Amino acid sequence: MNGFEAAADRHQRKVYTFARYYLGNSEEAEDVTQEVLVKLWQHHSTIDAEGQHAWIMKVTRNACFDRLRRRQTAARFFTEDPDETASARVPDSVPGPAERAEASDFKRHLRSALEQLKDPMKSIVILREIQGLKYDEIAETLEVPLNTVRVYLHRGRQKLREQLKEVYGHAS
Amino acid sequence: MPRDAMTCDEVAEGLERHVDGELGGAAAARFQAHLEACPACAEEYRWAQTVRHELRALPELDAPTSVIQAARHEIERERFGQPASSRRASRSRWAALAAAALATAVIGLSVWRAPDPRPAIEPGPAAPDAAEIARATEEARFALATMSRITRRAGLKLRDNVLIEHVAEPTLRGFSRALAPFGVEGETDPKDDRDRSS
Numbered sequence: 001m002n003g004f005e006a007a008a009d010r011h012q013r014k015v016y017t018f019a020r021y022y023l024g025n026s027e028e029a030e031d032v033t034q035e036v037l038v039k040l041w042q043h044h045s046t047i048d049a050e051g052q053h054a055w056i057m058k059v060t061r062n063a064c065f066d067r068l069r070r071r072q073t074a075a076r077f078f079t080e081d082p083d084e085t086a087s088a089r090v091p092d093s094v095p096g097p098a099e100r101a102e103a104s105d106f107k108r109h110l111r112s113a114l115e116q117l118k119d120p121m122k123s124i125v126i127l128r129e130i131q132g133l134k135y136d137e138i139a140e141t142l143e144v145p146l147n148t149v150r151v152y153l154h155r156g157r158q159k160l161r162e163q164l165k166e167v168y169g170h171a172s
Numbered sequence: 173m174p175r176d177a178m179t180c181d182e183v184a185e186g187l188e189r190h191v192d193g194e195l196g197g198a199a200a201a202r203f204q205a206h207l208e209a210c211p212a213c214a215e216e217y218r219w220a221q222t223v224r225h226e227l228r229a230l231p232e233l234d235a236p237t238s239v240i241q242a243a244r245h246e247i248e249r250e251r252f253g254q255p256a257s258s259r260r261a262s263r264s265r266w267a268a269l270a271a272a273a274l275a276t277a278v279i280g281l282s283v284w285r286a287p288d289p290r291p292a293i294e295p296g297p298a299a300p301d302a303a304e305i306a307r308a309t310e311e312a313r314f315a316l317a318t319m320s321r322i323t324r325r326a327g328l329k330l331r332d333n334v335l336i337e338h339v340a341e342p343t344l345r346g347f348s349r350a351l352a353p354f355g356v357e358g359e360t361d362p363k364d365d366r367d368r369s370s
Binding site: 020021041154 | 228230
């Protein structure tokens with residue numbers, strides 16, 4: 001299991017970061033992270049070292065997408081709970097670094113607006129702006145052309161800008 | 173206005189690229205000239221810079237160690253041929269059982285009426301109208317949503333066997349027995365089947 005520990009240590013941050021911002025809550029992000037780490041272990045012998053990063057992010061993104069789809073399906077059968085906002089389905093008992101860092105109202109609105117973005121804009125914005133991936137790395141992960149990455153990144157940021165302007169009206 | 177000056181539409185089109193420094197020298201200069209002359213576009217440009225800056229300031233996050241431990245346990249169970257019992261599996265199983273228990277309770281309570289003190293005008297209860305059904309459906313959905321939220325929290329704090337064996341399953345059996353006189357079939361306890369057959 002030493003191999004698992006090393007792999008988990010190497011990849012947990014990028015997987016959890018993506019899932020947390022994509023899904024907007026820690027509970028589902030934790031589930032996705034566990035799922036992806038287990039899949040990594042199950043397939044580690046078939047993934048070549050060079051492609052491992054792209055493979056992991058692809059699997060993470062697909063897991064998040066599936067979870068979002070199941071959430072939307074379940075929403076048809078459950079009444080909206082007014083206590084549950086998009087970014088706080090289960091309250092975290094201890095504020096983590098994300099919660100402390102997002103103390104400001106603007107950051108909270110930014111994260112909420114990010115969670116509401118449609119894919120692939122959301123994935124690309126997270127991978128590029130938060131996780132610092134290069135355009136070609138994003139293109140390989142999402143299996144889209146390079147120019148598509150650039151176009152959707154810009155559109156995604158534009159959408160976020162429009163959302164935030166509605167709330168704030170002027171640049172901070 | 174100079175002949176090669178950019179229009180506001182052209183600036184809007186190239187705004188994000190300029191924020192990313194992707195415009196070439198001459199185009200960037202024309203862009204900048206427009207921003208200096210147009211307060212509205214300058215404001216938009218400040219917004220674009222702010223969004224990019226704030227996104228890049230969002231931190232990367234570490235998963236709780238409990239997640240790594242849960243993944244390791246799941247892998248160990250698979251390696252030794254045991255059924256997976258991850259947080260994910262236990263939480264969704266518990267949520268399904270609790271939701272089924274609550275749904276049974278809601279249905280059971282709706283058919284288990286207190287004696288009506290008013291004299292019956294006609295034999296048998298009146299068929300519910302659409303408004304009554306819609307109201308009952310809404311109440312049941314709200315109850316299920318609340319139960320779903322509670323079970324997600326409970327699943328983080330309580331062990332699987334405590335929730336499932338000592339609460340959910342006895343509750344389901346109790347509701348099944350309560351509903352049996354009304355012809356509502358539920359899951360039976362294997363122990364009940366064994367008692368009946370002896």
